[in-house]
Amino acid sequence: MKTFRIGGVHPAENKLSAAEPIKQAELPKVAVFPLSQHIGAPAKPIVQKGDKVKVGTMIAEAGGFVSAPIFSSVSGTVLKLDTVVDASGYAKPAIYITVEGDEWEESIDRSSDLVTLKDRREELTPEVIKEKIKNAGIVGMGGACFPTHVKLSPPPGSKPEWIIINAVECEPYLTADHRLMLEHADEILVGVTLLMKAMNVGKAYIGIENNKPDAIELMRSKTMKFIHDGDIEIVPLKVKYPQGGEKQLIDAVVGRQVPAPPALPVSVGAILQNVGTAYAVYEAVMKNKPLFERIVTVTGKSLAHPSNFLVRMGTPMSQLIDACGGMPEDTGKIIGGGPMMGKALLNAEVPICKGSSGVLLMNQEEARRSEPQPCIRCAKCVGACPMGLEPYLLSKLAENHDWERAEKEDVVSCIECGSCSFTCPSHRPLLDEIRLGKQTVLGIIHARKAKA
């Protein structure tokens, strides 16, 4: 069975909510929409206090090419333009909307009928598909939130050969993508054919780790149905973290390694999209539905009922936690995302955004880090690093502020997957130091380029 070639670790999977069907989360009383829900320029608000909005009304337009518009997920009145503490831990500009009823824009097709590419082949040219994706505010749903239309506009001269769909979900605990595949396989596959058409490629791969045999089975049984719209192959992958990393997944599926930055995946012929993104593309193109809701896993060992929800964006996480039986007494940490790469949150009022794949509650025992001990040079971090770097060395160089040497040792190639800190028997905060080194070196490189 395929997997990526360098490094990797095996965290305990803890997929507590894998068997829980997706439930519709209740509407919030007030929905909060941060303007920075994606990589790139923040969106610009186009509503004012007191404006009436419907579900699917655009409330902020894209702030540039690398940006994405934001749509209201609720109907009601704009309460205020203020700030909210988001997953980054900082207060960021946001639009607050008081919820009144649930009235949708008429343009959205709310039926559950499956529309395939075959039905609308003439109308949907690559340009039309890309335009619809851009106008629906779709960003990468895996967590990085890179605007999808930018990914679908590779630099001139590059030759995309395949679409690779990331359905790996290698983060422990998270089951949102897994449930999505089980419950919306057809829609995902149509979404993939749309992406193939948009990029004019003949082949797509869907990489799924083999801890989800039911999803592999189901998706595989359905690919033939869409063979006239595109050749889709399901690729089962051996479970290993961080297989969902962009570069690792390309290596695992097609055996090519993307060179160090600034090279893009398309330089080896691959366009990567998350499985949730493929679903969002289907809804945007075929149902005219902009991105305003997503699947979120709410989980944790002490939580009474770990669940998967279909959540309107802007819903505070605390409401989802209440729907799972309430915040456990012993909660010591709230994480937006999975335990390997997710962000620890300041409070439970952080709203669900485009990139929120999960809410994970850790008890006080789990939340604490162990005391670091001296490095015993066991080289386990070197063996675990999926980028072939030397975490022990990079963290030491960052500690010593030796930026020049850190740059030479390729610190900027770090993907911040956390495998080094996870594996370190001395519990050293390797990634903390490496992040500092990476950010500083990136700044130095940037300044050098600006001068030249």
Next chain:
Amino acid sequence: MNKLVVSLSPHVHSGDSVSKNMYGVLIALIPALLCSFYYFGLGAIVVTAVSVASCVFFEWAINKYLLKNPQNTVCDGSAILTGVLLAFNVPSNLPLWIVILGALFAIGVVKMTFGGLGCNLFNPALAGRAFLLISFPVQMTTWPLPGQGFMTYMDATTGATPLALFKQAIKSGDTSVLNDMPSAIDMLLGNTGGCMGEVCELAILIGLVYMLARKIITWHIPVSILLTVFCFGGLLYLINPTTFINPMLEMVSGGLLLGAVFMATDYVTSPMSKKGQIVYGVAIGFLTVVIRTWGAYPEGMSFAILIMNAFVPLINNYFKPKRFGEVTKKK
């Protein structure tokens, strides 16, 4: 509500720890330890106990009184490990004060002077052995013969190790001494003279399998050492079987296996990258055969490892792991 912890990712840990690894190696040493007790009786037990106790004591005392280190590393098992390995590297009839002196050198000079756990350049147990071998050459090379009953210690009958016999035969040209050579099976099982821990090769192999299975070490260092010794020794044997030792015999004799499995694989003093580990292993194998064949001592393993310990920083500098996407970068 409780105060929330806000820290950077990752938020989970493998659960591995320094002491788990150290105690893992100690578990892997149990078969060899039992064998040495079986063959050398009371002497082996006394020497091991004293060596471990003095290593732990010196580590604790230096941490507490000299370094005033609030985080005392004495509980992590590394000092116990050094103690057992030091005992494994000396004859079982060694006077106790020499054992204690060896422990003081290993822990005090080789380990703690450089900053303690993780900072030492040389393998403490091996450096301790080298120190003793140079300071007390007579006591360190009178080997008790195995199987003399449980109560033997200082009064044990002594004899030469197989490697010493071979060296003597080659030097003097008198091959009659080779009649005293134990059979290869005896050497594999440990029924020969030698250091406590090195005699039973089978027990060491069991330890190797255990450590590989628990992923405490990887195969790179032991396999590259053993293959190099076999190939290089075999080449010499093919050139002239009368002056060079049979490589099969070479493999099961002396401290080769003990060194390859437990000494050269010491985390702190071995290279970080897989490539570096193979270079390190090949160099150790090569140096061992060179010292055994042409050097003054019959045994070359410990010096080969110590020499290569000194090269580890250089190896780390020149042998980097293969970076992701490196192949494509060069095209």
